[in-house]
Amino acid sequence: xxxxxxxxxxxxxxxxxxxxxxxxxxxxxxxxxxxxxxxxxxxxxxxxxxxxxxxxxxxxxxxxxxxxxxxxxxxxxxxxxxxxxxxxxxxxxxxxxxxxxxxxxxxxxxxxxxxxxxxxxxxxxxxxxxxxxxxxxxxxxxxxxxxxxxxxxxxxxxxxxxxxxxxxxxxxxxxxxxxxxxxxxxxxxxxxxxxxxxxxxxxxxxxxxxxxxxxxxxxxxxxxxxxxxxxxxxxxxxxxxxxxxxxxxxxxxxxxxxxxxxxxxxxxxxxxxxxxxxxxxxxxxxxxxxxxxx
Amino acid sequence: xxxxxxxxxxxxxxxxxxxxxxxxxxxxxxxxxxxxxxxxxxxxxxxxxxxxxxxxxxxxxxxxxxxxxxxxxxxxxxxxxxxxxxxxxxxxxxxxxxxxxxxxxxxxxxxxxxxxxxxxxxxxxxxxxxxxxxxxxxxxxxxxxxxxxxxxxxxxxxxxxxxxxxxxxxxxxxxxxxxxxxxxxxxxxxxxxxxxxxxxxxxxxxxxxxxxxxxxxxxxxxxxxxxxxxxxxxxxxxxxxxxxxxxxxxxxxxxxxxxxxxxxxxxxxxxxxxxxxxxxxxxxxxxxxxxxxxxxxxxxxxxxxxxxxxxxxxxxxxxxxxxxxxxxxxxxxxxxxxxxxxxxxxxxxxxxxxxxxxxxxxxxxxxxxxxxxxxxxxxxxxxxxxxxxxxxxxxxxxxxxxxxxxxxxx
Numbered sequence: 001x002x003x004x005x006x007x008x009x010x011x012x013x014x015x016x017x018x019x020x021x022x023x024x025x026x027x028x029x030x031x032x033x034x035x036x037x038x039x040x041x042x043x044x045x046x047x048x049x050x051x052x053x054x055x056x057x058x059x060x061x062x063x064x065x066x067x068x069x070x071x072x073x074x075x076x077x078x079x080x081x082x083x084x085x086x087x088x089x090x091x092x093x094x095x096x097x098x099x100x101x102x103x104x105x106x107x108x109x110x111x112x113x114x115x116x117x118x119x120x121x122x123x124x125x126x127x128x129x130x131x132x133x134x135x136x137x138x139x140x141x142x143x144x145x146x147x148x149x150x151x152x153x154x155x156x157x158x159x160x161x162x163x164x165x166x167x168x169x170x171x172x173x174x175x176x177x178x179x180x181x182x183x184x185x186x187x188x189x190x191x192x193x194x195x196x197x198x199x200x201x202x203x204x205x206x207x208x209x210x211x212x213x214x215x216x217x218x219x220x221x222x223x224x225x226x227x228x229x230x231x232x233x234x235x236x237x238x239x240x241x242x243x244x245x246x247x248x249x250x251x252x253x254x255x256x257x258x259x260x261x262x263x264x265x266x267x268x269x270x271x272x273x274x275x276x277x278x279x280x281x282x283x284x285x286x287x288x289x290x291x292x293x294x
Numbered sequence: 295x296x297x298x299x300x301x302x303x304x305x306x307x308x309x310x311x312x313x314x315x316x317x318x319x320x321x322x323x324x325x326x327x328x329x330x331x332x333x334x335x336x337x338x339x340x341x342x343x344x345x346x347x348x349x350x351x352x353x354x355x356x357x358x359x360x361x362x363x364x365x366x367x368x369x370x371x372x373x374x375x376x377x378x379x380x381x382x383x384x385x386x387x388x389x390x391x392x393x394x395x396x397x398x399x400x401x402x403x404x405x406x407x408x409x410x411x412x413x414x415x416x417x418x419x420x421x422x423x424x425x426x427x428x429x430x431x432x433x434x435x436x437x438x439x440x441x442x443x444x445x446x447x448x449x450x451x452x453x454x455x456x457x458x459x460x461x462x463x464x465x466x467x468x469x470x471x472x473x474x475x476x477x478x479x480x481x482x483x484x485x486x487x488x489x490x491x492x493x494x495x496x497x498x499x500x501x502x503x504x505x506x507x508x509x510x511x512x513x514x515x516x517x518x519x520x521x522x523x524x525x526x527x528x529x530x531x532x533x534x535x536x537x538x539x540x541x542x543x544x545x546x547x548x549x550x551x552x553x554x555x556x557x558x559x560x561x562x563x564x565x566x567x568x569x570x571x572x573x574x575x576x577x578x579x580x581x582x583x584x585x586x587x588x589x590x591x592x593x594x595x596x597x598x599x600x601x602x603x604x605x606x607x608x609x610x611x612x613x614x615x616x617x618x619x620x621x622x623x624x625x626x627x628x629x630x631x632x633x634x635x636x637x638x639x640x641x642x643x644x645x646x647x648x649x650x651x652x653x654x655x656x657x658x659x660x661x662x663x664x665x666x667x668x669x670x671x672x673x674x675x676x677x678x679x680x681x682x683x684x685x686x687x688x689x690x691x692x693x694x695x696x697x698x699x700x701x702x703x704x
Contacts, residue, residue, distance in 0.1 A: 058621035104617065106346060150660070175423070177419050177420075177421055178423055180379075180384055180417075180419065180423065181417070181419060181423040181425070182440075183384055183411070184382060184384055184411060184415075184416065184417040184489075184494075185411060185412065185416060185417075185436055185437040185440050185441075185484075186408045186409070186410075186411035186412030186413075186440055186441060187440050188408060188409075191440050195436075195439075195440065196425065197426075199425070199427040200426070200427060202427075208450075
C-alpha cells in the first residue's frame, strides 16, 4: 500500500489558491508594505549617513574597536558597489525579523504558559527548521508571486523558530521565587507576564532575536532565487556565470552585514558596553559607593 | 488544644486571625485515594508506592492569633514551607479549610484571592526574590504598583517602607549592589509597604550569616512592637524560633506534632521528635569563645612613658578592678588588677605593667568551643580574655555573660 501525500499537498495548494486569493492578497499587501517601506527608507539614505549611523550604533552598543571595524568594512562594501544591494538585504532581514517577532513572541509566550501548546508547537518548529527551503519556496512564489514578499515569508518560516523557542525557554527559566513573589503580591496573569516574567526573560528572548536575524541572513541567497533581490542576487549571478570573483564579493558583503548585526543585536540583551558604560558608570558612582560601605 | 479537634468546629474567638482545620496537601493525580489510604493508617512510602502521590501536609489543624509571631518549625521535608504557602494559596490545599478573619481562603474566587494577596497578606522569601530589573525603590513599590495604587502614592509609601527598615538612602540602588541583610530589608519593606495584617515569612533569615540574622530578628521585633501584625514565620532553627516566637508549631512528616509557647515546648515536649530539637541544640557546643567575648573591660595600650598612675586613674574612673594591657597593634599582653598594679608601683619596678601581670589568667583562643572553656571561666576570679590566632585581643568572657548565653535555650 502506498500513500500519495504529494497529491494531497498539490490539491491543498490549489484549493488555497482558488478559495483564499483575497486573504493571500491581503497578506501580500501587508508584508509588501512593510518590506517596501523599510526598503524605501534604507535606499533613500545616503551612504555617508548610513555609514555614520552604523558606526555610532557600534560605538554605543559595542565599543570603539568594533566601531572602527564597522566603518572600514562598510566603506569596503561601498567600494564593491554593493551598498544598495546590502540595504535591500537589510530591509528584507528587518522586515522578516519584525514579522517573526510579531508571530514568534506571542507563540513563545503561549508555549511557556501551556504544556499542551508547547507539545503541539515544538514539532512544527522542528519542521520549519529542517524542511529544505526550496520545498516551501515554490508554494510561496505560487501564493504571493515573485519578489520581496515571498522572500520575506520564506525567510520568516526558516528564521522564526529560535525566537519562539528562546521566548518559551526564557519565560520558563525565570527563577521560581520571582514568580512566587509576583503571585504572592497579587499579580494577575497579565501583570505576572509583563512585570515579572518578560523582563527577566529579556536576555534569552534577545538571544532568540539574534539567532532569528542570523538565520534570516542565511536565507537571503536562497530567497533571491524567487526575486527577493539584494546581495543574494550578486551571489546568484556569480554562481550562474561561474564568476567566482563576483560571488565572493557578495559573500563578503553578507558576512560583513552578519557580523555587524550579530554584535549589535547581541549587545541589546545586555547592559551598555564599552565607552558609554564607562561614562555612565562614572556618573553613577556616588550613589553606588554607600552600599559597599555599609 | 485546638490542634487536636477532629470535628472541624471552632468556637468563635476574636483573637483568632487564621484558623486552619483538617488541611491536607497531597501532590499527585489521585488525592482522594491517597487520602483514603492515609486515613486507613498507611505510611507515606506505602501511599507513594500505590498511588504515586506524596503527602505535603497531613491533617493540620491549628489557630494563629491576631498580632502574634507564630513560628512553624521542622526539619527539611517536614512540610513547613508547604504549610505556609497554603495560607495564601501559592500552593492550593487539597482538602480542609483555612479561614482568615472568618473568610474561607480555600474556596475564595480568584479575584478575591488576588485582593487578599494585595491588601492583607504579604510574603518574605528565603532567597529574597527581589526583581533584578527594578531598583530598590521599585522593588519596595512592587506590591502597591501591582495593586493599582497611583504612582505618586505608591512611591511615597514605598519610600516610607524603606525608611522603616533603614534603607531610605538606597532607593535608587540596584539590588545586586546590596548585602544579604540589606536585600532582606528590601524584601521586608516590599512586604510592609502594602500595610498587610498578615506577614508570611519563609525562612526569611536563614540565608543570612548569624550576626546579621540576629540583627534582622531584632529589626523584626522592633517593627512588630511599632505596629503589631500577625506574623507566620517558617524556620528550621530552634534558636530563632525561641527568640522571636510567641508560639511555635512543630511539624514532622507533614503533621503538626505540637503547638505551644516556647516554654511549653521546652518543658512539655509532645514527643521524642520535639525533644530531639533540644538535644541537638547545645549552645556550649555551637558557640565559640569568640562569639561570647565582650569588649566591656577597660583596656590600656602599653607604651613608653605611660605610668601606672594613668592606668589606675582610668580603672578608678570606670570602676573596674582589672584592666587588659594591650600592645599598640591590639595584641594581648596581660591583665593587671588594681592591687597588683599598686604593689608593683610600690616596689619601684622598672616596668610597672609587666611586673603587675596576674599570673593566674591565661587567655582563651577565640576558636575554642564554649564547652571546652566552661571550667576555666567558672573557676577564674576574673573575666577571662579571648584572643585570636594572632594574639589580638577580642574581648573577655565574664561568668555572668557565660551564664546568660547558656540560659538562652536551657
